Amino acid sequence: MKDINKNKNPKLRVGVIFGGRSGEHQVSLRSARSVMDALDRDKYEVIPIGITPKGEWLIGDTMALLADGDAQADTTAVILSPTPAVEQGLIPAESGTTGAGFTGLDVVIPVLHGTYGEDGTVQGLLELAGVPYVGAGVTGSAVGMDKAIFKYVMDANGLPQLPWVLVLTSWWQHDPEAIIAMLEKELEYPMFVKPANLGSSVGISRCADRDELKAGLIEASQFDRRMVIEQGANIRELEVAVMGNDQPQASVVGEIRPKSGFYDYEAKYITDDSELLIPAPIDGELAERIQAMAIAVYMAIDCAGLGRVDLMLDKDTGELYVNEINTLPGFTSISMYPKLWEASGVGYSELLDRLIEFAMSRNKVRANLRTEM
Numbered sequence: 001m002k003d004i005n006k007n008k009n010p011k012l013r014v015g016v017i018f019g020g021r022s023g024e025h026q027v028s029l030r031s032a033r034s035v036m037d038a039l040d041r042d043k044y045e046v047i048p049i050g051i052t053p054k055g056e057w058l059i060g061d062t063m064a065l066l067a068d069g070d071a072q073a074d075t076t077a078v079i080l081s082p083t084p085a086v087e088q089g090l091i092p093a094e095s096g097t098t099g100a101g102f103t104g105l106d107v108v109i110p111v112l113h114g115t116y117g118e119d120g121t122v123q124g125l126l127e128l129a130g131v132p133y134v135g136a137g138v139t140g141s142a143v144g145m146d147k148a149i150f151k152y153v154m155d156a157n158g159l160p161q162l163p164w165v166l167v168l169t170s171w172w173q174h175d176p177e178a179i180i181a182m183l184e185k186e187l188e189y190p191m192f193v194k195p196a197n198l199g200s201s202v203g204i205s206r207c208a209d210r211d212e213l214k215a216g217l218i219e220a221s222q223f224d225r226r227m228v229i230e231q232g233a234n235i236r237e238l239e240v241a242v243m244g245n246d247q248p249q250a251s252v253v254g255e256i257r258p259k260s261g262f263y264d265y266e267a268k269y270i271t272d273d274s275e276l277l278i279p280a281p282i283d284g285e286l287a288e289r290i291q292a293m294a295i296a297v298y299m300a301i302d303c304a305g306l307g308r309v310d311l312m313l314d315k316d317t318g319e320l321y322v323n324e325i326n327t328l329p330g331f332t333s334i335s336m337y338p339k340l341w342e343a344s345g346v347g348y349s350e351l352l353d354r355l356i357e358f359a360m361s362r363n364k365v366r367a368n369l370r371t372e373m
Helices: 025-038 062-068 121-129 138-145 147-156 169-174 176-186 210-221 265-271 284-300 336-343 348-367
Strands: 012-019 044-051 057-060 075-080 090-092 107-111 164-168 191-195 205-207 226-231 235-244 249-257 275-277 305-314 320-326
Touching: 012 025, 012 062, 025 044, 025 062, 025 107, 025 348, 044 062, 057 062, 075 121, 107 121, 107 348, 121 138, 138 147, 138 320, 147 226, 147 284, 147 320, 164 169, 164 176, 169 176, 169 210, 169 226, 176 210, 191 210, 205 210, 210 226, 235 284, 235 336, 235 348, 249 284, 249 336, 284 305, 284 320, 305 336, 305 348, 336 348
Parallel strands: 012 044, 012 107
Antiparallel strands: 044 057, 057 075, 075 090, 164 226, 191 205, 191 226, 235 249, 235 305, 249 275, 305 320
C-alpha cells in the first residue's frame, strides 16, 4: 500500500464520484463538496467525477454543472473501463480510447447515496476495473441498501428489531384495501412506510391512522417495487459511526431528537433544526452495549471502510433495536457520521485519510486472492 503521508511520494490520485441517478442526487452534491474541501491537497490530487441524473459520467467543472445547471461549465463525458490495468484511466466516452489529459485513478471515494451508488452497482464496476474504493463491497452495499434483505440478515444473526412487513408495490396496486387490512392486523399504529431501496428518509412516511397509511403507501410505491412497513414505538433515535475492515471500531454514541415526528429528509439536510446530542446522555454500560451491537450489525453484512448504524432505544421498556445501516452515510457539514468521529477524536481530514487507507488495504488483500485454478 502506498504511504500517503510521505511528501516525497507522488500525490495519490483520488477520484471523488458524486451526483448519480438517485432521489438523493442533491444530498450527494452536498456531501461531495464537503469531502473535496477537506481532502489534503498536499497528499492528494483530487479528480471530481460527476454523474448526471440521467447517468452520464463527466469530469471537469462538474460541480458547477450538476449543482447550478451551468450550461457553460467545462466538462467532458467519460467512462471507466471495466478492464483491469496497471494505470486505470478515464476513457473519453465519444472515442472509447484513452486520450491526452486523462489521468489514472489510485483510489475512488464514491460519495453516492441511494440507488446506482450505495447499492453495489458502482462498487461492482470498480471491482471489475480493479480500482480501490472507499466503503463496503458489492455484497455489503447491496444488503445494507435493501431494507428487507437487511432485516432478514439481522433476524438470521439474532439482532433485535421491531415487527415489520414486506409489501410488493404490485400487491398494493392490485388490491390496496386488502394490503391495508393485512397491515392493520399485523402491526399497530403508528407505522413507518419505507421504500425498500432508498436512504436519507426519501419516500418515508410516519402513519398514525388509515388515511396516513394509504398516503404513505402511495408515496413509497413511487420510489421502489418493494416497501417495508415497520411497527412504530416510543423510542430514542441513536446512531453510531463505525470504521474499519476486519477489526472495525465504533465511535461514541449520538442521539437525534427531531423537532418533527421523525428524522426526515428535510431535518437531515435542509432545516438543521433537530437536536443532535453527541455523546448521547446515556450511561457507560448502555453505550458499550450499543457500540457492540453496531459493530455486530456492521460485521453481519460484511461492511467495510465505513458505515453508520442507526438503533432505537424503547423509552418504555429499555429494549434496544436495530433500525438500519448506511454504508455510504452523509458527509455534509451537518451529517452525523463525521460529527460522531470528531467527538471521538478523529477530525474530518484525518477521517478521510483513514478511509482511503482502509480502501487501499482491502484492495491489496483482494488483489492477492487467486482467480484461476
